[in-house]
Amino acid sequence: MLTSKNENANDKHPSDKKITTSEAQKIKEYSKRILETERPATIRELVELIIEKYDLSEEKIICVLREQERSDELTLREPEPTPITLPLTLKAYFFEKNFFALEFWIVLSVILLTTILVFIDVQEGFFFYLRYIIVSFFMLIITGWTFTSALFPELDGKLRLIERAATAIGMSIVIIILDGLFLNYTFGFTVPAIGISLIIITIANLVIAIILRFRKAKINNNIQEQEIIITGVEKYE
Incomplete structure (x- = not known):
């Protein structure tokens, strides 16, 4: 307003x-x-x-x-978010200051902490509350976030960050339910089993997202190079 x-x-x-x-x-x-x-x-x-x-x-x-x-004399629209450029190299993806590096290290840190805390049996104290916070964040956010990243590897107007976060929560719930049903009829529904299976699913989605992003970055880079070459030919002619 x-x-x-x-x-x-x-x-x-x-x-x-x-x-x-x-x-x-x-x-x-x-x-x-x-x-x-x-x-x-x-x-x-x-x-x-x-x-x-x-x-x-x-x-x-x-x-x-x-x-x-x-009266359709004036058209108003929301500003489109500027797409975040996909990194072309491993160094740019993992070690430079950008969204993808931040996302990767946060996800990896949560996965490592969850892996450790799943096998720690504590009933009280600091680690008890830390375990619930980290594991809940992993199950409700990170699991669906990596799956969403695999489905939508690019950061553009198709799925904004707020929409991506909301989608991640919904997908996390779906993945947990399906994973629980699968374990219930196979290996048994236990805390270590659900933890390990979700960690495997999350790592797989993270790897898929990274591969798709690198592939998409190379495609975009090739398109830009072709446009530069075509422009150069037109100018030469």
């Missing part, structure tokens, strides 16, 4: 709630001109430019812009 730029806007514009035809026409014409020339990135920038020109209240301008949107 946009807020007023000036605190005394109501005092400055006593008739804000009523928009005259001439004012609405001015806003429409000037907003169209601004969109064609200056191309503001957000509604906030557009509103501020109109205020600088005509000194109208923000409420009036927003009201006219909403009317334009309803």
Whole structure:
């Protein structure tokens, strides 16, 4: 929701709630001109430019812009997130400061801690609570997160981080249920069995996600090189 730029806007514009035809026409014409020339990135920038020109209240301008949107004269859309570039080398993936390195080391650390804590039988104390926190985080987040990463290896507008986290929780529950059913009819449903099986599934999904990301990164890099070559040929011709 946009807020007023000036605190005394109501005092400055006593008739804000009523928009005259001439004012609405001015806003429409000037907003169209601004969109064609200056191309503001957000509604906030557009509103501020109109205020600088005509000194109208923000409420009036927003009201006219909403009317334009309803009449399909103005199209508004959410900004698309900038895709995160996939790393091309192992060093870039595991050791440079980027999302993928952070994701990998967090997942690996949680897997190692879970592997250790699963086999520690404690009933009280610090490790008792630590075990529940780490194992719960692993089961409810990490298991589904790696599976989601394997399904959607790229970080783009198709699945944002918040949506990815929500999907990870849902997929974790599904994986735990299916894994529990499988163990119940095969090796037996025990704490070590469910822990080891989920660790194996998580590691497998993590490896698959890494392989797919490297493969996708190479494909994207080849496409960029082809575009550069084609552009060079066109310029040469």
